[in-house]
Amino acid sequence: MRRICLALPTDRACTPMLHELAEEAAYGVSHFDVEIAVLVLDSSSPTDYAEHARVLAALPLQPGIEVVHLDESAQRAFLQHVIKDAALNEPERILDLMLPGRRSYGACTNRAFVIAAALGCESVHRRDSDCTYQELDGAKIFPIHHELTIGTTAAAARERVSAVDLAPGSDDLPVVMAGASFIGDMSVDIDDIRQRDPEIYYEVVSLWAPGDAPEAEKRALVAESFTGAGTTPFRADESVLTMVDPMRVDMSNIAFHRVQEQVPLPPATDTIGSDYFLMHLVHDAGLPGVQHNRHIVNLHTGERKTDAGFASYQLALTKFFLSMLYLHFVYERMGVAGSALRDAHGDVDAAAVAGIVRQSIQLPVDENVDRLDKLGSAYRRLGGRHADFAETLVVRRSALLDEARQDMDDFAVLIDGWQSLIKASISAGAGLLT
Template sequence: MKRICLALPTDRACAPMLRELAEEATYAVTHFNVEIAVLVLDSSAPADFGEHARVLATLPLIPGIEIVHLDENAQRAFLQNVIKDAAIAEPERILDLMLPGRRSYGACTNRAFVIAAALGCESVHRRDSDCTYQELDGAKIFPIHHELTIGTTAAAARDRVSTVDLAPGSDDLPVVMAGASFIGDMSVDIDDIRQRDPEIYYDVVSLWAPGDATEAEKRALVAESFTGAGTEPFRADESVLTVVDPMRVDMSNIAFHRIQEQVPLPPATDTIGSDYFLMHLVHDAGLPGVLHNRHIVNFHTGERKTDEGFASYQLALTKFFLSMLYLHFVYERMGVAGSSLRDAHGDVDAAAVAEIVRKSMQLPVDENLDRLEKLGSAYRRLGGRHADFAETLAVRHEVLLDEARQDMDDFAVLIDVWQSLIRASTSAGAGPFR
């Protein structure tokens, strides 16, 4: 029987989503031949953690579902043992990359990957705490319905999708990813800029385009950025077996098989989008995936609107723009490498990926300095809290430039040791969580 991990990393109160997550697990166990470990990696405040524990303890679970709810102390203890068992050099550095003291979207998902291996799960299905599910005729529309196609070969998956769009010769490759997008609020909380001044919105969002992008390419990118699947609600299932376009899926609505045990996500701190790397790797290596239309409903939580939350979010957005100097280079080189990034069985050459990441670190930072100056100028024109943030940004240019480059060095180091971590976690087993 297939055993999978339905994972929810969170640092906020999210009791309603925990209940819905359990409903999705129940749906999967009821309709498919699977066992599910519901993994909640909880970095929330003690009062919220306590409420989450109470909710999870009272869920009406059916056989085949296991709940694993871990605070950061429990995660840290497990990681320390795994790192020790893996006999990794610089153990403290690796522990910090796995569980940094600052918010990291990549690191929290990496922890889910490692712990899922210990739990004996062959795939990881990720949701977010600021999302909910669509409904049709009173029934929730769970993405896991399509995600359970992963783990088969492309040949075996053909009869489980609506459409097939794969190159000849792909049938023996594994289906390593399934995903959809979202409807509702924008994935990046900047709609207020779009409403106030579309041209300033363009100036800001176009900062994530490659430095040599044409004006037309920038306009096209801005038009489709952060809007997900739009507003059209779910009406009927559609699914495509294909090499999935990373722009068509969201990390709140994603599942990975095998590849998450071969290459990690960038552990960059205070950087939105740092958890999207594997989507690009799957695409560039030409690995099959399933693109479906069971889109999650995204919403924005209140803490982003506070002064502290606003400043924190703007920093994460800024660091996202800076990361693109390096990631565009990596994606372009991975795209050129194409199928040479993997073997005939679909396993990715992690060393080749790490080499490309390290080469990106040789890029000059002029393009990023230009990004910082343009962002500051746009925010000053907006005034108010945006202008205040621009003033704090002006004195941090050198630090932010250095951090963006250091993030890539950290990523390469983590790639180097990743498979050793996964093996050690698999050997450790689920005992520490029971």
């Protein structure tokens, strides 16, 4: 029987989502021949962690469901063991990249990948704590319904989708990803800028386009950025076996098979979007996936609206813009490499990916200097908290430029050791997690 991991990384109180996650697991084992490890990686406060533990312990679990709830201390102990067993160079650096002292969307998902391997899970299905599920006629619409198509070949998956859009010769390749998007709040919390001044909104959002992108391309990018699947609610299932467009799926509604054990996500700290890399790799390597329409509902938490939350979020958005100097280069080179990034069995050449990442580190930073100048100018015109944040960019300019480059160097180092880390985790097994 297949064993899969339904993973929820969180650093906030989220008891409603824990109940819903358990409902999705129950749906999975009731409708499919699977066992499910519900993995909650909990970086929340001690009070919230205790409440989460109480809720999870009280859940009426069906046979075939196991709950694994780990605070950061337990995660660190596990990682220290498997890093040692993997005999990696710079073990302390690897530990810091896996469990940094600051928020990292890539690192928290990387921990889910490694721990899922120890739990004997062949795929990882990720949700977020600031999301919920759509409903139709009183029934929740769970993405796992389509995600369990992964793990088959494209040929076998053809009968489980409503449409197929694959190039000839793809049938023997594994289906390694399934995903959908979201409805509800924007994925990036900047709708206040869009409402106040659409032109400044364009100036800000267009900063994630390549520096030499033509105006029409930037306008098109801004028009579709961060809005997910819009507002139309779910009415009936649609699923396409295809090379999934990274712009059409979201990391709160995603599942990976195999590829997450071959290449990790960038472990950049304080950087939104750092967890989207594998979507691009799967697409560029020509690996099949399933794109479906069981979109989740995205919610904005109140913490983002506080002064501290605002500043933290704006920093993460700024670092996202700066990361694109390097990631656009990497995505372009991966797109050129195409199927050469993988073998005939669909396994990714991690060394080739690491090589491209290292090439990006050599790029001049002029484009990022320009990004910081433009962001600062736009925020000063907005005034208030945005103008205050713009002043912090002046002080932190050199550090931010250096961090963006260092993040890519760290990513390459983690890619180098990733498969050894996964193998050590599989060897260690679940015993270290109890």
